[in-house]
Amino acid sequence: MKIIEVIDLKKNFSITTPVLEIEKAVVKAVNGVSFHINQGETLGLVGESGSGKTTTGKLLLRLLEPTSGKVLLEGRDISKIKDREFRKIRKDLQVVFQNPYSALDPKMTIEDIMTQPLTIHKIVPPLEFKKEVVRLLNLVGLSAKDAKKFPHEFSGGQRQRIGIARAIATKPKFIVCDEPVSALDVSIQSQILNLLMELQREFKLSYLFIAHGLNVIKHVSNRVAVMYLGKIVEMGDAETIFNEPKHPYTQALMSASTVPDPNIKRERIRLRDEIPSPINLPKGCAFHTRCQYCMDVCKIEEPPLITVEDYCVSCHLVKESIATST
Numbered sequence: 001m002k003i004i005e006v007i008d009l010k011k012n013f014s015i016t017t018p019v020l021e022i023e024k025a026v027v028k029a030v031n032g033v034s035f036h037i038n039q040g041e042t043l044g045l046v047g048e049s050g051s052g053k054t055t056t057g058k059l060l061l062r063l064l065e066p067t068s069g070k071v072l073l074e075g076r077d078i079s080k081i082k083d084r085e086f087r088k089i090r091k092d093l094q095v096v097f098q099n100p101y102s103a104l105d106p107k108m109t110i111e112d113i114m115t116q117p118l119t120i121h122k123i124v125p126p127l128e129f130k131k132e133v134v135r136l137l138n139l140v141g142l143s144a145k146d147a148k149k150f151p152h153e154f155s156g157g158q159r160q161r162i163g164i165a166r167a168i169a170t171k172p173k174f175i176v177c178d179e180p181v182s183a184l185d186v187s188i189q190s191q192i193l194n195l196l197m198e199l200q201r202e203f204k205l206s207y208l209f210i211a212h213g214l215n216v217i218k219h220v221s222n223r224v225a226v227m228y229l230g231k232i233v234e235m236g237d238a239e240t241i242f243n244e245p246k247h248p249y250t251q252a253l254m255s256a257s258t259v260p261d262p263n264i265k266r267e268r269i270r271l272r273d274e275i276p277s278p279i280n281l282p283k284g285c286a287f288h289t290r291c292q293y294c295m296d297v298c299k300i301e302e303p304p305l306i307t308v309e310d311y312c313v314s315c316h317l318v319k320e321s322i323a324t325s326t
């Protein structure tokens with residue numbers, strides 16, 4: 001069952017002159033993205049900074065208005081509904097932020113922080129707030145006595161547990177996990193990832209998991225989408241993407257990830273240049289300025305996104321092989 005479906009989603013940002021606000025340029029941050037996430041599933045979203053991952057997450061949560069396209073929550077288009085209508089389903093969509101410290105108000109106790117979503121969304125009657133806060137803290141591995149403390153009294157990992165407890169307080173269906181472990185020590189990261197997966201199993205949660213770290217994505221994802229300059233260039237089940245990446249950009253990202261088995265030697269593919277500016281997207285394939293396999297056609301013609309069942313890729317090089325193998 002599809003919890004979230006995204007159809008041809010686009011988000012442009014205008015760059016205007018200071019006083020007259022005349023449009024100088026348009027940044028195509030998200031440029032025609034489509035995917036879905038099933039109930040209880042995690043879609044990992046990877047790509048360099050500037051690829052549009054976080055903007056995509058914000059569009060799904062309606063923290064940003066899309067320029068065009070649709071976001072469906074259980075089949076209902078939520079991208080254009082009125083704010084008053086959206087407030088009723090806001091509780092179904094939650095987020096776990098990258099920085100657990102800045103995400104928690106330092107002047108509030110944990111109990112007050114946790115009570116806010118319970119109050120706003122009327123999750124339990126006021127008389128049950130205290131009991132519910134303790135239940136949520138226990139779910140994330142904290143105790144009742146932690147409710148009276150302030151955020152600064154916790155470690156980074158504990159603060160992220162509180163952030164997760166707050167996210168699940170509204171009994172959501174879908175959570176955007178935006179780099180939730182990248183600010184934590186490596187020793188703590190796996191504890192938080194395991195907690196997120198336990199909660200997913202228990203409550204059938206669906207996650208969009210945004211991360212730079214491929215090992216993190218591999219650990220948690222059922223499927224993986226690779227973004228480059230606002231577009232998905234390859235998407236498929238995690239095993240296929242990690243073991244047999246077909247797009248040259250995915251291959252370069254995978255080559256930079258660590259391999260746990262010392263007997264496996266992976267040749268590092270070094271990308272030339274920086275990611276181009278999304279203000280001035282390269283013609284043809286947006287990756288052609290950095291691709292070691294670039295052909296003449298790549299500089300002129302944008303490769304179509306070829307879809308075969310749950311797998312898709314956008315590259316002239318692999319277009320032929322996919323077409324002939326099916």
Ligand code: SF4
Pocket residue numbers: 247248249285286287288289291292293294295298303314315316317318
């Ligand atoms: Fe490289 Fe061409 Fe494929 Fe783009 S379309 S990734 S430039 S081979």
